[in-house]
Amino acid sequence: MPGKLKVKIVAGRHLPVMDRASDLTDAFVEVKFGNTTFKTDVYHKSLNPQWNSEWFKFEVDDEDLQDEPLQITVLDHDTYSANDAIGKVYIDIDPLLYSEAATVISGWFPIYDTIHGIRGEINVVVKVDLFNDLNRFRQSSCGVKFFCTTSIPKCYRAVIIHGFVEELVVNEDPEYQWIDRIRTPRASNEARQRLISLMSGELQRKIGLKVLEMRGNAVVGYLQCFDLEGESGLVVRAIGTACTLDKLSSTAAFLPACNSPSKEMKEIPFNEDPNPNTHSSGPSTPLKNQTYSFSPSKSYSRQSSSSDTDLSLTPKTGMGSGSAGKEGGPFKALLRQQTQSALEQREFPFFTLTAFPPGFLVHVGGVVSARSVKLLDRIHNPDEPETRDAWWAEIRQEIKSHAKALGCHAVVGYSESTSICEEVCILSASGTAAVLNPRFLQDGTVEGCLEQRLEENLPAGCGFCHIPYDELNMPFPAHLTYCYSCRKQKVPDVLFTTIDLPADATVIGKGCLIQARLCRLKKKAQAEANATAISNLLPFMEYEVHTQLMNKLKLKGMNALFGLRIQITVGENMLMGLASATGVYLTALPTPGGIQIAGKTPNDGSYEQHISHMQKKINDTIAKNKELYEINPPEIPEEIIGSPIPEPRQRSRLLRSQSESSDEVIELDLSHGKKDAFVLEIDDTDAMEDVHSLLTDVPPPSGFYSCNTEIMPGINNWTSEIQMFTSVRVSRLSNINLTNQTLNKNFNDLCENLLKSLYFKLRSMIPCCLCHVNFTVSLPEDELIQVTVTAVAITFDKHQAVQTTKTQVEKSSQRASIDNEELLQFPLELCTDTLASHPFSSAKEHLESTSSNSGIPAAQRDRCNSWIELIKLKAQTIRRGSIKTTMPVEKASPLTEGHFRQRSAPACANSTVGVVKMTPLSFIPGAKITKYLGIINMFFIRETTSLREEGGVSGFLHAFIAEVFAMVRAHVAALGGNAVVSYIMKQCVFMENPNKNQAQCLINVSGDAVIFVRESELEIISTQQPIASCQPACSGGEIAT
């Protein structure tokens, strides 16, 4: 009995009229948790009842606390007939289970009914008292923090990033059970909502257990999805990245880790608990008593959730805490050995993160993806979801081998998805193959000054572009050149990734959203035949999507894609492919060549003319785009690139002298001047269409930018105004005799028009950028295409841009010069400090280990050995005047701050309902996140049998989405928060039957509830800290009882 849940029902308001005679309601409330139910008194004849109930107390296992939602039902009392339900509120109490998050849930919740929508509000207070539990075989994982954010949350520091965790649970879908034929739609919907809530609770608990096994304390980049497999059942699955996080106190951002990191590396792994705070009050202390082996080298395969298996995988390391740290010498060697193989020994070295601590990402290989088509069968035994598990294991294995082929030992920005149509299911997984710095993957805190040194070691922001694979043994044909930044290493001509642009990457100009859209008709077929048909189509779709992306990227004059997400959707009679990514121009990669068009019949005069006309149009577009996105890289003659590495110092002069002759050629003839010009052969009408479609993409109106990554490269002066939105469109394909071409055009128009509408709607926010633009396509019926977009529009200050960049340039050049001086003094220091404990040398060690690890030619390994060479590198970065793109949140100039103050003053005018911001990003511009309150993961069903009366399909869905937003905001406010970050609408399944006047919709959303403080208010609040969270959250004293 390790927990006591206490609930108090305070009052209701705006209740619906349930008694027509009196125009009033006799309301009472049922509070249910697990199998226990309490009731309030009936409050007669009021639409605003004041129950002010006693504290209802539930004594429960913490396992139940994690799995079960608190269920609050508001009913209308009826003396003679059955009581009528008004609606329900489900409250996930998980945020109360770890001490750092919320301490109380208190506030107004919308009362929700799956048939009528929101019907009034109810004021509820919920608290949990947890007792310490020393049971080592427990099934719960209270205390493990969950974050949807796919980077290290802002007020934490990653001590260790353990790696991939996954789990799935299956069940029968209540909608397809026999009982559904006799129960009401409401009962069926509620059964479904409750089941999914239970399943996600269970899933989260099981994942938590795995994290504890790995000795982590948090899951970052947690992504949970539902597969509605219809007859064959309901699958809830989740992936995430297990981490050990350390809370940054606002005063001491950097912990004292500066001295002798290598010594610490020996000791800390076996220190009892790197972060006693996290566990002190939760029930998760028993960790210490368990005899786990050293975590990083352990294989985290899918295993049963109980913690007693697999303990002996790495006997070398001995018996966990206490035993290590004594034998220094041999152990050190062992440690290194482990470091190298740390990742290789893992079954799946995957990371769901898309942004990383500085120094984590060493090299990026490229996008790896795998798909497989499966036939669904009925899940016979929900307790053993082996089939589904095997499917995913298969795919992950494939991803892993793809990564290996790219010379990478890890996959970052990893995600999984499904598309289901009838009994066919496409499973997809994708990520970015990468070489990581093992420093973060083990128990060693090597932060602080070491990190800074390490950064200075590396040439600014080009390291991740360097190829991780062997040049002579390339996995695919690619055109390699020497890196345009450091000139030392080879880089590919283009780079595709699924991650966010690394913070230290140097780009030229701004980025833009690039989409590839594709439809392919397929014959209607059954079972096996259908699956085969789909499997046969998939490679062609992948190929075409890739070609389209490449063409569009070149048309934009850019050379890299970030945040790439390719979605393949299966329907009855077609397949849809939609790829979204953010194109940028990376300084380190070569200038992209143009697009050259080649005709099939060169002798035809008019045809020739047509071709040249097209060619000219394409060239014009490229030139226009370069101007639009401010891409003006310094011209570098080609001769240099292929030649052996010249002396850095001489190069600048060389550049000048040689460039004059070739410059003009490049300027004038984009398509023919470069060897790597992309050739498009127009050999049939299909290709003609392709070229046309290339040119039909209209750039956003001036003042607008868009990207699907967290932040827009090239814009760093965000103002605090944000607007998150969801837009849904369903289009009916009119004619039956569809061809691939018309289909493509329709789909293209649908997406383009949707974007145009967004730009128009948000025109009052100009200048502004649509960030994290997330398109989802589904094919709900034969001739219906549904496109759902969620994004956030953020305004930025155009005028300030100039100034901030200027100051940043100044800053960076200043800093660089200081660095230079420091570096010059370095050898002296090194002499006095011969011990290996010097931070700098250990950093070097890391570099060495990394490079040897990833199989880079030995010649490169000693690149940091000579100080002189390092200075040269430094000098080069200065000359290039590279500007770091940093977010204003972290590095706001005094000017920016002043501006925030101005802007935010009217925004915080008091209103009766507190404003809750929502954003798909992990941060809030102009503000600092001070606390994470817990994960929000909500699932709603809405159904109607009076579709016309509710304003048709649009009215129905509009109201429902608005209600979902409202319920998310209410939950966040009740936790004491004022924003949701990393918000995502994971599912929006819409079904209609206009003939029967019916429609149904399922929505699943998630995000992280946070408290943020405006930067302008930060100073004031820091002096009076306890008031920081003005919501009931601060009544901590009371809760402790």
Place this chain on the structure above:
Amino acid sequence: MTNELDIFVGNTTLIDEDVYRLWLDGYSVSDAVGLRVRSGILEQTGATAGVLQSDTMDHYRTFHMLERLLHTPPKLLHQLVFQIPPSRQALLIERYYAFDEAFVREVLGKKLSKGTKKDLDNISAKTGVTLKSCRRQFDNFKRVFKVVEEMRGSLAGNIQQHFLLSDRLARDYAAVVFFANNRFETGKKKLQYLTFGDLAFCAELMIQNWTPGAVADSQLDDMDVDLDKEFLQDLKELKVLVADKDLLDLHKSLVCTALRGKLSVFAEMEANFKNLSRGLVNIASKLTHTKDVRDLFVDLVEKFIEPCRSDRWPLNDVRLFLNQYSASVHSLDGFRHQTLWDRYMVTLRSCLLRMYHD
């Protein structure tokens, strides 16, 4: 390919003021799109007609959903479904409750009943305000009327509290409610020249001085909607001013003496004094009859304003005359109802001066 479903939902509800105005003015979606196209928005933004159509539909749908809440504005402030900044909430409410001058002049003083509502299409045809907009404005009047009808305390204050309107708009609504309750005739042809502003001005003065709330000290009796019955009864006492011939003559000579040489229309005034005075006093003494209350403004125009206007009295002369006319009564020894006279005349004088124009 047609869009079956097309929606946009923001975390902060987007409100386009221009579209809101079109919606309030009762235009259909297609008319609104046409009007927006003509405003040149396509050229400004580079949008297509399709985009405009979708945008307009979306806003209309939002407004439609908000309308239910706008009927009880405090609900708009407390609801959780639409996140709207307070300044925008105020704008939504204020615009929703704003009304057209042309429309209000047609409805002012009419019973807010189903009968009047049926008549709205005529009003719409006559005023050029769309039927939809007429309905909204009429329903607003009726809704406000129903809520504050039986309430105690300041009429404008009650309206402001329950509908969160601005001070100005709340006072206008107070006038509308007051007129509707007392059913003052305002539609006659000879009253057409009066603006809503004129009538609202008069209503405000009457609420201040002629209702039970004007004299009552306790909140219990503070009713602003009806005229003070006792006061109306007492007004009969004023009849002596015209019935008693000596008193009338004395009154006339006092006024004439004071104004001699000061009026450009002195002769006309002297000749008309008895008629004017009889008119004003008779109006007062008849106010016990509901029918005469309704005709108050007709009587004022017929008995006082028209005679003055036909003799081309300048406004200043009217002011001098009315001041002297009411002040001189205090010097009539035989007259005992000085306070009553003041309560009547102070209001009436201000009303007449406001109404005295072309």
